[in-house]
Amino acid sequence: MTFRDQIQREVFLREPPQRIVSLVPSQTELLYDLGLEDRVVGITKFCVHPFHFRSLKTVVGGTKQVKADKIRELQPDIILCNKEENTREIVSALEEIAPVHVSDIYTIDDALELIGQYGEMFSCRTDASRIAQKIRFRLQDFQQYIKDKPVLKTAYFIWRNPWMVAGKNTFIDYLLTLNRFQNIYADKDRYPVVELRKMRLEGDPDLVFLSSEPYPFKDEHAFEVGRFTHHAKTVFVDGEMFSWYGSRLVKAFDYFKRLRDRLED
Template sequence: MGRQIELQQLPQRIISLVPSQTELLFDLGLGDRIVGVTKFCIHPKEQVKYKTIVGGTKNFKFDIIDQLQPDLIIGNKEENYKEGIEQLQEKYRVWMSDIYTLADALQMMLQVGRMTGTETQAAALEQSIRSGFQRLQPVQPPIKTAYFIWRQPYMAVGGNNFINHLLQQSGFENAFADLERYPEITPERLQQVDPQLILLSSEPYPFKEKHISEFQELCPQATIKVVDGEMFSWYGSRLAKAPAYLQQVVNEVQTQRV
């Protein structure tokens, strides 16, 4: 966003405006310095419930933020809204991540570590995640995949975002990678693309097993699975768990294809 922030000392009152980065802050040992989170910040469950809610990721409660008097606010360019962030920047130090790839996510962790004095913990986490993804064995050959995040209307993952990147890492060739961000997909368009695999994400729309049949009617030849959306979209410390989960999905898909 064309801004720099300067910290004269380690921040003691941090607000996180992004669920995956909130979890990262806790995992870096910063729980006692976090004063505010969003209503979508659900991990770690036993710790976030004691923190003040400052609204959602796209609608901040400025009066509550003012009461908390943060010395650092951490957000993300895609998940937060520009007008709200600009309003906060007038009063507070606001640091924004901008994440499209695994490399971006790992760099974010190291930067957060530097800002908060947790470089050692951040470096260890970064190395662990890097090693995990190096061991990930993708589907071979790649399989044409549609990844859905919403129903009524259907919305899928397009190109140029973090989920698309993790799909590629797993050998799932995104059927809608030529479209921007998160396109609306008609049933006719889905049938036309004819993916071999359809993944239904548990978030933001809570797809369940009961939804498989409606996609099976549209694409009877496709393999259809409900997957843990956090493992594909959370770019904080949850990535430490992602390679094992993604490998499990890869293995299940390959078994079903044989």
């Protein structure tokens, strides 16, 4: 069987993989929700869902630094990567061990395509279709909910020292737009470093979001950012809901509704 991944590489599989290594947290969660728990043999230290995987599966490193020897020992049939999470060098090295599938996600359509690909590769089409249908239904419902909400200028911070935000060409920016949050850094590519003192000049946001991942923002950081805004409300948000693109999307739209309702109180 030959599949084409999301960066248009051919992935050849003799049969549906029975031993899977996942190097992407959101894809690990998706595998579990597809009923593939018993086939997952290796994960990263950032694969926190489902929680019990950490004690049952072999941790093979992070997303940017993996332990190839550990992966080799697991004798995987396939290794799952992501263009943003894992480097080209990692993908090339791991291809010496097993077939590597690389996802590349910018939109919900991309996420649905990935779910469909997993359904085909792992022979779990029914479960993949069920998850995809749930996402489509909740997306349609959310679009009706959000269509008349005001557009709010927003800055979405992911890191401190240096301060970094989500810019264009990211799944986060796509979801911000879907939520009618106008990203003031949408003119900057990917995850740019920004200066807090210039935030008013670069967009003067109504909202400043401090993501729960990858940086553990605290109250003092919200105060620090607040010194450089004119009128913005600083809000801690669940980074998994804004950046995880697998089955987490089933839960994301209800979270977005609660977030918008909270902002309007």
